Amino acid sequence: MHGVPLDLFLKQISGFLGTYYLLLALMNAVAAYLLWQGSSRQRELFRVPGADFPVTTAFIWLVVSLFFLLISPLAYSGDPQWMRLISLPLAVRAGINWLMDPTIYTVGTLLLLAFLFVFRRFFVKPWVAWSGLNLAMLLMGMSMTDPNFAAIVTKADNVPIVGLIFLLAFFTWLATYKAVLNDDRIKQGLEPLEKLDNEKVLVWPDLVYTELICMVAITALLLFWAIALQAPLEEPASSVKTPNPSKAPWYFLGLQEMLVYYDPWMAGVVLPSMIIAGLMAIPYIDFNKTGNGYYTIDQRKFAYVMFQIGFLVLWVTLIVMGTFLRGPNWNFFGPYEIWDAHKVEALNNVDLSEYFWVWFMQSSRPRAPEDASDLAKIGYAVRRELPGILLVIGYFTMLPPALIVMSKYFQTMFIKMGFVRYMVLTNLLLMMMLLPIKMLARWSPFHLKYFISMPEYMLNF
């Protein structure tokens, strides 16, 4: 959509946006109706002076619905004057663009998720979650009038990721909601809710019909999707015309993002293999017998937090960044920023060995003489990179025992798991944590590039 004048772009998007707000209005109206129907549980929030009806949550969602209903025609108008009212102010967009960089984005997402997690008891309340959904939808709608934002989000192959974000948000909320309920019950010495439903039912009709309805619903959804959105087809393949940016399919963009911090042999081969191996190892290293068959967080906090760090914080966050925020030359672009191929970012990253030998030892880095044998060359390279090699070996071998000594928690873990399982678990976790560590080292004032840098053997770490 680049190159289209703004008023024309707004015209193009107006039909979609108007319908979008209509659907939001409908969504809230249905919620209000359902709440009003079950009004026995409704309590009055407050009373407006002069009005003789109680203000309930149903009433509030009705007001929200009316609000969306009112802004829907503004969107349908396609008129720049009206649509400015339902757009994020330019100053805000510029501010977000200016503020955003990989550091702010990743650390911000981590902090946000951590905040949601710590105060999950508040955030799982249906009205809070529903407000959050409404706000997210409104923010999304107000961003869609930005041509740069719309160009990325509506790119056909990116639409599934928008869906993924909302689906993940919904299911994470659902799981956390149930986990909080169960954790409260367990605290009171009651069984988790799932165990109450232990009664057996016949698969025909109960399950078979559910499956049928699911199949019909999915078929309908897929048909609608296929009709509404054309599958992408670009120019015919040309091995001489490299697009910029060149991106892998979206589900691999987390790996492509790791290329910023790791060499391809790590980001593309070793780490993906470790992810698969680590996933397979989960049932064998999680010795916790509780939390089998019901949602809970408190009973398996360690496993839960570690999984979420791997899944939501690293995997999904990096995919979203790689898809929406990485532009030409894999540079970072704010969500409302134009993808300018000439954006220049200074890259002056420094290897650990340079810090050690040049800055700390005040000498030059060891270098093999020209006529040295192959073996001697390896020796020199190892000597040069020794600080990094020791650091990495120490990280994987010294930290696990150190954790046992320092923390009672890991001590118990070690006793329960035994040596091999404990080492597998801690090494997998340390491997996972190495990515954020490498990110932080890169962003820190040291701009650390590699711990171990042996380009002559293509071994950079």
Add this chain to the structure above:
Amino acid sequence: MPSLGEIIRESQIWKSIFRHPAPVDRRNRIVVMLTNFFLHLHPVSIKKQGIALSFTWCMGGVTFFLFLVETVTGVLLMFYYRPTLEWAYNDILALRDVTSLGILRELHRWGAHAMVITVWLHMYRVFLTGSYKPPREFNWVVGVILLLLTLLLSFTGYLLPWDQLAIWAITVGSNMARATPFLGYEGPGNQLLTIDGIDMITNASDARFGLLGARFVGEETLNRFYVLHCVAIPLAASLLLAIHFWRVRKDGGISGPL
């Protein structure tokens, strides 16, 4: 006068297919699960919890259904599409612009994206309910392999339209293989594999070459990915799916200790 429905249900043809009366009473609802090939995947009765949508999210079932959708639409697309440099792009172009039922391609592509997402959500649910815990450890492992196969299915299919999006995504994705330790010609340790000073790992013999069938994404790659996409991986996935479902039954349902 018997109604038409009665006549049909009393006919020899009907009775040869369905050996028992319609599942309208308790006895026949049990019998149907035991005698119908497609239904015997299920147990006869099941814990109420195991079918609650808010618990299961139905994501495993949806994933399997999408696999079936992909199979059906995929077979139909195979009738039309020719995996050669000459025709691949043109066939897709024609599917988009002129062919009736060209929407099959949309269904196939969006179904593939949806399947990746539903696999993730399914695993997410299995993790959050601790359903990988004993006795289901092995089935989780099978599931992880199925996740890998799903991603590979999607990845190999990505190349087939043979447009810029396709070959560059596959180029970026497969470039990684050239850095495979020991086996990629830009990977660490490849120098170790030499015989009499001759490198065994070159750009015409390394892991990437094995994946692409050539030094770069070309006709050999298209053919290789086509076969992987349409035959090899679906077969492997079908086998593992069968094991996955069978193990759900043998391990005592989808969740909870035995």
